[in-house]
Amino acid sequence: MILEQIATGGCQSYLVGCSDSSSAALIDPEISQIDHYLALAARDGLRIRYLIDTHTHADHFSATRQLARQLAVPVLMYRTSAAPFVDMRIGDGEMVMLGRLRLQVMHTPGHTSDSMCLRIEDSVFTGDTLLIGGTGRTDLPSGDPEALYDSLFQRLLKLEPKVRVFPAHDYKGRQSSTIGDEIASNPRLQKRDRAAFVDMMRELNLSMPRHVTEALRTNMSGGKSVAQLLAEAASRVPFMSLPELKARVEAADEDLIVLDVREREAYESGHVPGARLLPRGQLELRVNQELPDPTRRILTCCELGQVSTLAAATLREMGFPHVVALDGGMKAWRVAAYPLNSGAEP
Numbered sequence: 001m002i003l004e005q006i007a008t009g010g011c012q013s014y015l016v017g018c019s020d021s022s023s024a025a026l027i028d029p030e031i032s033q034i035d036h037y038l039a040l041a042a043r044d045g046l047r048i049r050y051l052i053d054t055h056t057h058a059d060h061f062s063a064t065r066q067l068a069r070q071l072a073v074p075v076l077m078y079r080t081s082a083a084p085f086v087d088m089r090i091g092d093g094e095m096v097m098l099g100r101l102r103l104q105v106m107h108t109p110g111h112t113s114d115s116m117c118l119r120i121e122d123s124v125f126t127g128d129t130l131l132i133g134g135t136g137r138t139d140l141p142s143g144d145p146e147a148l149y150d151s152l153f154q155r156l157l158k159l160e161p162k163v164r165v166f167p168a169h170d171y172k173g174r175q176s177s178t179i180g181d182e183i184a185s186n187p188r189l190q191k192r193d194r195a196a197f198v199d200m201m202r203e204l205n206l207s208m209p210r211h212v213t214e215a216l217r218t219n220m221s222g223g224k225s226v227a228q229l230l231a232e233a234a235s236r237v238p239f240m241s242l243p244e245l246k247a248r249v250e251a252a253d254e255d256l257i258v259l260d261v262r263e264r265e266a267y268e269s270g271h272v273p274g275a276r277l278l279p280r281g282q283l284e285l286r287v288n289q290e291l292p293d294p295t296r297r298i299l300t301c302c303e304l305g306q307v308s309t310l311a312a313a314t315l316r317e318m319g320f321p322h323v324v325a326l327d328g329g330m331k332a333w334r335v336a337a338y339p340l341n342s343g344a345e346p
């Protein structure tokens with residue numbers, strides 16, 4: 001078995017492959033690491049055959065959908081998962097083949113109702129059911145402390161003590177543990193009475209993970225996060241630095257149209273000298289009258305540099321091949337004490 005563990009903050013992803021057949025599964029991939037996973041698979045001579053989420057994640061952005069499109073391989077989740085884009089729904093006790101490896105599913109509800117653990121040889125990928133020195137929380141949508149108790153004490157902890165545990169999270173840089181070590185020293189597993197365990201889980205009072213609303217929305221629908229939309233737009237446009245734009249403004253570069261895509265009020269309180277106003281919300285509606293010549297060089301700017309990136313990508317998509325976005329925004333321009341005009345331009 002070839003195993004790569006990839007940490008993204010506290011989230012752990014795993015690339016697991018069969019050394020004989022070179023086929024591999026990617027478990028709990030995170031959206032910002034796509035190139036990293038593909039590079040590791042190439043380095044190890046592995047071909048990714050399955051993309052697996054151990055459960056509906058509320059705290060990170062899953063890469064399964066995007067990778068499935070890119071690689072033309074199936075997304076695999078527990079059979080009751082809410083995500084509509086799952087290609088292979090799998091049930092308790094079922095297996096998928098990775099060359100000579102058997103990847104066996106154990107349904108372990110509790111952290112979420114669709115949580116599963118994946119047993120491969122002497123390892124178990126526990127998702128957020130069992131962590132090193134902890135367990136998954138049960139206070140997020142579809143969480144259930146009683147179900148978690150049963151999943152842990154009736155199922156997972158009955159595996160042989162030597163089985164290696166690879167969790168979906170670790171915040172202390174640890175890589176793995178064993179079932180035996182967790183039974184002996186995991187503080188949450190010392191409450192072996194069902195009622196005491198359930199009370200403990202109900203009283204944890206944890207703060208909500210960051211981005212929980214957006215993570216659940218995108219992971220359950222296959223839609224895109226705001227960061228993803230911005231990254232995709234940024235990959236399609238060139239940028240110009242603040243000092244470069246300042247130099248061009250001072251040289252009175254007639255060739256370049258500076259297009260300020262903020263609202264009128266922000267524009268009038270201070271903009272790049274000579275900039276034209278075309279708010280992002282009106283871009284598509286007014287583009288034909290405001291920018292009749294698609295061969296012109298255009299630079300978009302906004303307050304922080306994000307909306308202008310989206311605007312530049314939209315303009316390129318509409319057939320303006322010479323659009324660039326400002327690297328940074330008017331906030332940074334003001335901090336740099338670069339020249340400003342206020343009110344309307346003549």
Ligand SMILES: [Fe+2]
Pocket residue numbers: 055056057058059111128136
């Ligand atoms: Fe989770």
